[in-house]
Amino acid sequence: MSESLNPQPSSADDPAEGAASYTPPKWRSEPRFPDGPAPDPAGSHHERRIRSFQPRRSRVTTGQGEALKRLWGTWGLDIDGHEVIDLKAMFDGLPVVLEIGFGMGEATAQMAAADPDTGILAADVHTPGQGNLLALAERGGLTNVRVANGDAIILLREMLPPDSLAGLRVYFPDPWPKARHHKRRLIQPEFLDLAATRLAPGAVLHCATDWEPYAEQMLEVLTAHPRFENTQPDGGYSPRPDFRPLTRFEGQGLDKGHVVHDLLFRRTEN
Ligand SMILES: C[S@@+](CC[C@H](N)C(=O)[O-])C[C@H]1O[C@@H](n2cnc3c(N)ncnc32)[C@H](O)[C@@H]1O
Numbered sequence: 718m719s720e721s722l723n724p725q726p727s728s729a730d731d732p733a734e735g736a737a738s739y740t741p742p743k744w745r746s747e748p749r750f751p752d753g754p755a756p757d758p759a760g761s762h763h764e765r766r767i768r769s770f771q772p773r774r775s776r777v778t779t780g781q782g783e784a785l786k787r788l789w790g791t792w793g794l795d796i797d798g799h800e801v802i803d804l805k806a807m808f809d810g811l812p813v814v815l816e817i818g819f820g821m822g823e824a825t826a827q828m829a830a831a832d833p834d835t836g837i838l839a840a841d842v843h844t845p846g847q848g849n850l851l852a853l854a855e856r857g858g859l860t861n862v863r864v865a866n867g868d869a870i871i872l873l874r875e876m877l878p879p880d881s882l883a884g885l886r887v888y889f890p891d892p893w894p895k896a897r898h899h900k901r902r903l904i905q906p907e908f909l910d911l912a913a914t915r916l917a918p919g920a921v922l923h924c925a926t927d928w929e930p931y932a933e934q935m936l937e938v939l940t941a942h943p944r945f946e947n948t949q950p951d952g953g954y955s956p957r958p959d960f961r962p963l964t965r966f967e968g969q970g971l972d973k974g975h976v977v978h979d980l981l982f983r984r985t986e987n
Pocket of ligand 1: 769770771817818819820821840841842843867868869870888889890891892903964965966967
């Protein structure tokens, strides 16, 4: 928890600033934790697809590193795109919600503790956050969290069966504010096409953002998508649900005076 969410805010590749193209960083060529998360599990730097995140060198604290070494083998999962996951086996039959981009994982751990009857598959590329969430889960005796390392798009596309998710959470995705980087934003029609196939009918996609133009984009593309319907009868933003804790990134946005919007859209039955 001592790590900042964006350790290199000055980098030209920061999602808050963005970069036009992606160059694989050299530091990702070797795993830093031999039995921990792989540095590039799907070899996705070879995939020229535009990505919603920017890999960054991040300092891992001793506690996070210890948690990765001790717990990764049991609770961790590399998103290598190689096989379809048996979620029922992984979560002992619990309904499973995917959270994309958990950051440092504090909100994820709180939600898992508050709802032990739901499994949370939490995906991010951020190694310190992965260690942090594992440590929080261990400390809280949480058995309903698994930490997935890598690009959640590959997880959805290659590793999750159709109709398998009871929910999808995307809290404060990278805003990519510059116009030339908008293509990197996660919530776009193509993403919704994919998400709709992995969510069970009736399952809810829950997004939140403090970036007003992104909130407007989310509302527009979700409203237009034929396989999602707004849970708000007036077709607008939702009040923040009690079950969503304040996230780290949200706190930073609130400190800057940003307004937070939640959007809860249900996958249609068809
Ligand atoms: C702005 S942070 C928000 C973190 C956290 N949800 C919060 O509110 O504090 C967005 C996170 O999403 C992650 N991310 C972005 N695209 C991703 C993807 N395709 N797969 C996995 N993680 C992704 C980033 O690494 C980053 O940690």
